[in-house]
Amino acid sequence: MEEKIYRDDDVDLSVLDGRTIAVIGYGIQGRAQAANARDSGCTVIVGTRPASAGSSRERAEKDGFEVLDYAEAVRRAEVLLIELADPVQPEVYASDIASNLRAGQTLCFCHGFNVLYGSIEPPDDVNTILFVPNAPGAFVREKYLEGEGVYGCVSVDHDATGNALEIALAVSKAVGSTRAGVVNLSFQHETEGDNFEEQILYGGVIHLIRTCFRTMVENGYPPSFAYAKSIRSLRSVIDVMDEHGIEDYLTGRSSRTCEFAVRTRGPRVINEEAVREIFRETEEGRFASEWMQEWKLGMPRIHRLRRTAAESLMEKTGNEWREQFGK
């Protein structure tokens, strides 16, 4: 079946007329989505926890929003964009959101994790939907201001009002994503796809970069040269591959030596069985439960691994490299 792509003309923003949107959490995504929705003509308020220096509340007030505590913002709005960090969502949902919900409201998440794995179970009389722009918040805002948008996805987990999809699409239009195109996914695919990508792509690429650097240095290369080769050269080609296609890059924009290297050695570097195993672990919820356990324990593994990585030669070299050769 052909995938339906929703664009500006397919979506009616008027479903949000007379409704207040409360952006609950004003971090990387919340700030961008609040600004875009306000510039699209929506009534937007912001919910944060009480102020501390440099906090979300301070930023939202500086940006000219009416800012309320989470609970009051929930009471005041019809559509709630849940833009809290994922691990804190269950706690804030239990303490400030759940008891203030009323029938007919819409809970719009920006990642399906807590709903999919049952850490948040919204009541049957509210809509539970999802809208995710496929980019970090600053980019979502930048594109919007340029008159463009960021590809995104919407999903409906529970339709209490009969028009939950229309509301999800209207939110995506208000944030600017229907300018680029929006697709309808399941909560499961959005969540597991995101978790899978982070493990394989970010995990794999970062470890490959570090292994490339370490191997060159171990074999006598100057660290600054190894750094340039391991990361800066990759940065220069990634946009080209995305803009023109990988084959166009390989056949028309790279050297024949590079093309030969990629086609013959690349497959040796990747362990496809490990990739499939991680996919299975993700589908079975094993990644999610391991991560929730780590969060509950105060992230001991993350803290330990952070220390080792921060002290590595590659990080030190990178800091010096940027000073000497520019960002």
Ligand SMILES: NC(=O)c1ccc[n+]([C@@H]2O[C@H](COP(=O)([O-])OP(=O)(O)OC[C@H]3O[C@@H](n4cnc5c(N)ncnc54)[C@H](OP(=O)(O)O)[C@@H]3O)[C@@H](O)[C@H]2O)c1
């Ligand atoms: N980062 C991205 O670009 C991106 C991309 C796609 C989807 N998403 C999704 O968007 C949602 C928001 O992510 P984000 O990266 O924007 O989050 P974030 O910047 O890490 O944090 C968002 C908010 O969470 C609040 N918060 C943190 N700890 C809290 C606590 N213990 N109690 C109460 N509030 C707390 C912060 O308030 P304070 O300032 O007061 O600490 C902040 O306003 C998530 O579902 C994420 O998966 C993010």
